[in-house]
Amino acid sequence: MSRNEEQARDEHFWQGVAARYDVEPGPINLENGYFGRMTRSVVAAYQGHIEFINRSNSVHVRQRFDSLESLEIRAQLADLLGTYPESVALTRCASDSLHALIRNYNALRPGDQLLVSDQEYPSVLGAMRWLARNRGVELIEISHPFPVSFDSLVTTYQEAFERYPRLKLMALTYVTHRSGLVMPVQAIASAAREHGIDVILDGAHALGQIDFNLEALGILFAGFNLQKWMGAPLSLGFLYIDPKRLADIDPDMGEERYPLDDIRARAPYGTPNIPAWMTLPLVIEEHRALGGSAAKGARLNYLRDLWVSEARRMPGIEVLTPDDPRLYCGITSLRFRHEPDQQRMVDRLLADYNLFTVTRDGTAHGNCIRVTPGLANSAQDLKVLVRALGELSG
Numbered sequence: 184m185s186r187n188e189e190q191a192r193d194e195h196f197w198q199g200v201a202a203r204y205d206v207e208p209g210p211i212n213l214e215n216g217y218f219g220r221m222t223r224s225v226v227a228a229y230q231g232h233i234e235f236i237n238r239s240n241s242v243h244v245r246q247r248f249d250s251l252e253s254l255e256i257r258a259q260l261a262d263l264l265g266t267y268p269e270s271v272a273l274t275r276c277a278s279d280s281l282h283a284l285i286r287n288y289n290a291l292r293p294g295d296q297l298l299v300s301d302q303e304y305p306s307v308l309g310a311m312r313w314l315a316r317n318r319g320v321e322l323i324e325i326s327h328p329f330p331v332s333f334d335s336l337v338t339t340y341q342e343a344f345e346r347y348p349r350l351k352l353m354a355l356t357y358v359t360h361r362s363g364l365v366m367p368v369q370a371i372a373s374a375a376r377e378h379g380i381d382v383i384l385d386g387a388h389a390l391g392q393i394d395f396n397l398e399a400l401g402i403l404f405a406g407f408n409l410q411k412w413m414g415a416p417l418s419l420g421f422l423y424i425d426p427k428r429l430a431d432i433d434p435d436m437g438e439e440r441y442p443l444d445d446i447r448a449r450a451p452y453g454t455p456n457i458p459a460w461m462t463l464p465l466v467i468e469e470h471r472a473l474g475g476s477a478a479k480g481a482r483l484n485y486l487r488d489l490w491v492s493e494a495r496r497m498p499g500i501e502v503l504t505p506d507d508p509r510l511y512c513g514i515t516s517l518r519f520r521h522e523p524d525q526q527r528m529v530d531r532l533l534a535d536y537n538l539f540t541v542t543r544d545g546t547a548h549g550n551c552i553r554v555t556p557g558l559a560n561s562a563q564d565l566k567v568l569v570r571a572l573g574e575l576s577g
Contacts, residue, residue: 187474187481194562197482200473204559210539211564215557216360216388216514217541218410218417221466228465229416232458248457256460259467260421265396272422272450273460277387278306279451280406280422281354284383285310287433287449288404291318291351298343298353298380301326302364307354307385323347333509337370344378352381357395358388361543362504362551363487363514365393372401381431387411391470392512394477403428412479414558415466416459422450479558483513486556489565490572491515499576503551516543516551519576525550528575536571 190196203222206212221229236243253273261268274280285307291297297320299311315322325343327336344350353375358365372382384405389395391412397405403425409415424432424446434441434448441448473479494500494517504515519528525542529552532538544550556565 185481187478188485190474190478191481191485197558198561201559201561206559210533210537211560211567212539213554213556213560213564213568214539214541215560216363216411216553216555219391219412219414219557220559221414221416222469225414225416225462225466225469229458229462232461236458236461244457248461252461256463259464263390263467264423265398266423267426269446270423270426272424272446273455274406274420274422274450275418275453275455276410276420277385277406277408278304278420280408280420281307281383281385282310283422283435283449283451284404284406284424284432285314285354287435288314288352288381288383288431289433290381290431291320293319294349295320295351296347296349297322298347298350299324300339300354300356302356302359302361302366303354304356304360304385304387307356311354320351321349323350329503331364331505331510333367333370333507336510337367337374340371341374344374344380348378350378350380352383354385355382356385358386358393358512358514360388360514361553362516363388363512363553363555364504365389365510365512367509368395368402369400376401381428388512388514391476392480392483394475394480397423404432409463409466412476413466413470416456416462418456419459419463422446424449480512482558483556484508484511486560486562486565487511487513487515487554489562490554490568493569494572497573497576500572513557514553514555516553517572518549518551525552528552531575532568532571535575536567538568538571 204220205223257271258268261271297311297315299308312322327339357368375382384402386405386407388411390407405423408420410417410419432449435451438448438452491502494502499520501518501520504511522528529540529542532540541553543553
């Protein structure tokens with residue numbers, strides 16, 4: 184057992200971590216996948232930055248943030264990815280980043296094909312469909328047969344690459360928002376590269392809970408946010424472009440504030456949430472002090488395993504996310520086998536057991552209930568879920 188895995192089981196340690204968050208009285212929140220909480224110290228810093236920027240207005244922004252602080256933040260984000268500052272541009276969220284990469288990808292030619300799967304986020308699906316319509320290319324949409332395995336996921340893509348030889352660009356979600364399925368990105372990206380297919384990676388749920396290296400993954404284009412597992416204020420994201428491929432992404436909407444060889448020209452224009460960005464160095468400092476994505480991911484996986492190991496033995500419960508450690512993270516989905524309306528069971532979990540969860544649909548496995556513990560949750564919270572599932576499925 185690794186040090187992170189041992190620490191993940193130390194409830195005393197994680198009680199101390201949970202104590203850093205202010206939590207509103209009410210249901211046990213097992214829907215932490217929407218966005219994460221800020222620690223109390225991050226909230227205080229954010230509020231202080233709001234007040235300061237409100238007082239100083241454009242004086243500080245023009246003199247310091249635009250010319251110095253934003254560059255320091257870019258460097259810190261690049262360091263998180265193990266890459267160069269010149270490969271990172273600030274955005275408002277992962278969706279903004281991915282939309283900019285998709286709409287400005289300029290390497291398509293008549294007759295080319297695009298690829299998406301049923302695991303993509305809805306806004307990414309919509310953007311790829313828009314791209315196909317507006318560039319006059321064909322969109323191929325595939326589904327992953329359920330249940331999935333590491334090999335079946337890779338094989339589904341390999342078969343698509345063979346079947347559609349005109350594929351040029353594909354979207355790939357690292358961690359799917361519906362079930363928490365972790366895609367075998369490195370294997371899929373490698374196979375795509377052999378067929379001359381570019382990959383745009385949706386890393387929204389990966390950053391902060393999965394320890395990864397973009398270069399090792401073979402990813403050249405990606406979008407991330409900082410408000411889920413990093414614990415930053417809402418409205419922060421960034422995009423990544425390998426510098427060798429910058430020319431394949433046009434400046435966004437003809438952006439001319441920056442030179443053509445500057446990645447910042449690829450980001451959507453707008454005044455950013457400057458106080459939020461000024462808070463990010465503290466967010467990154469706390470993230471690293473806790474042990475980074477490896478430590479956070481180990482804890483979230485442990486909480487996930489607490490309830491999944493019990494639910495697997497319940498005849499009335501179907502756990503949809505596989506147990507292969509390469510394919511799951513803290514997010515996992517389930518379904519009540521004999522209940523056609525999973526929303527009704529979400530309502531029961533809330534009304535009868537004070538547990539807040541959410542439904543998700545749109546994939547081959549159908550409607551499901553997503554369970555997403557966070558760093559403020561305890562092992563006891565997941566025991567409540569186990570009892571609820573056992574009683575409701577019996």
